[in-house]
């Protein structure tokens with residue numbers, strides 16, 4: 057909704073400060089959110105966006121500063137208190153009982169909780185239809201994709217009376233269609249005079265969803281933009297301390313030799329899928345939810361049961377039935393599931409970043425050299441921490457993911473499979489991941505990339521395979537495709 061200078065301010069944040077374990081994260085944040093406005097909040101990983109939202113939503117208090125809600129002094133005592141004040145926070149890492157149906161999940165809190173399922177089903181159907189979301193209210197939460205649940209989490213706010221809705225990276229793995237649905241929900245909310253704080257690292261998406269964009273740098277809002285007048289580069293320049301380099305088109309490293317040859321792969325819903333990955337190649341995979349695209353990588357990584365006519369790796373016939381089979385061949389799989397990052401949250405940051413993993417029998421000189429390398433890695437990856445000995449769980453979501461990716465990408469693997477690797481990463485970190493990927497393929501190693509971010513698919517893959525209804529419907533060089541063609545593949549009937 058377009059707002060003017062006369063539009064009332066719903067939330068005023070005035071000089072808010074917060075430290076975590078002596079690390080001064082927020083250093084006097086000032087930010088106004090007007091009624092009926094979407095404010096995009098952007099900033100590097102670990103800059104304090106979620107910390108600020110946690111203070112607004114009542115997870116913990118600020119150390120200093122004030123907030124005003126509808127002109128009245130406001131302090132959230134806890135989540136429930138914030139909710140009664142009309143504030144609702146949706147995070148990417150929400151947890152819902154997997155045994156609930158979608159209808160039960162949508163109405164799991166509030167006055168309708170516990171009503172007979174038939175009643176909930178009808179209400180949920182009505183709510184979802186109203187915003188054009190084609191999800192089945194009877195589906196079991198445990199069988200749904202996190203992105204579908206994220207969309208339902210956003211939609212359920214429409215049935216509540218929240219005045220300020222905070223969406224903290226809810227759409228990090230949304231495909232084009234899901235992102236459009238989320239945009240529709242934010243528009244519906246603001247038309248009703250409600251306000252939204254929208255946090256995302258997908259800068260183009262923030263520009264299209266938000267009215268105004270606030271950039272958090274060094275613990276303060278350093279710049280505010282009107283979303284009508286800017287490009288992603290303006291935001292990236294404002295949020296990154298070092299100027300980031302817009303990627304040039306990737307240098308191809310594809311070699312004639314085939315590394316992986318899949319022939320006649322079947323795994324529900326896939327039927328008779330064949331594909332090959334050359335040495336030095338990045339093969340992109342894209343398809344709507346339930347198209348089978350995830351099952352292709354799941355099968356190659358040994359994560360799901362599958363049958364093959366033949367499977368050849370490095371010119372030898374092989375079988376892959378378990379993750380250990382895949383690992384033995386030199387295949388690494390970076391999952392899109394947040395709880396399968398492969399890092400130990402209670403491990404120290406230093407130990408987690410050591411090349412080849414930590415060993416207790418290191419002599420003093422080796423340990424010092426290893427720690428030096430860790431410090432260099434921290435600086436390169438721009439991971440924010442006060443102490444090398446701090447536990448991984450104290451890192452921001454994006455910084456945690458950098459640690460996990462670093463572990464995957466520094467191991468010497470023949471084929472790395474990356475499923476949504478850039479979710480939650482800031483624009484600078486995305487560039488570094490892809491630089492590492494280019495170094496990997498330059499050595500004749502290969503990669504399969506699954507991402508809902510079509511810009512990245514086009515920029516970073518040599519070929520893209522489009523999957524629909526359990527089959528590969530087209531494989532083409534990335535240079536022959538554009539976003540529209542991929543969007544058409546995504547919006548095919550199978551997505552409904």
Ligand SMILES: Nc1ncnc2c1ncn2[C@@H]1O[C@H](COP(=O)(O)OP(=O)(O)OP(=O)(O)O)[C@@H](O)[C@H]1O
Pocket residue numbers: 076077079081099100101102103104105106107108440441450451452453454455480
């Ligand atoms: N519970 C905590 N204990 C200790 N430190 C924390 C805690 N929560 C956050 N931090 C630290 O506060 C800083 C800001 O983290 P926050 O999660 O707010 O960043 P963010 O901007 O949301 O990052 P991202 O984009 O990666 O999600 C980070 O350095 C993080 O390590």
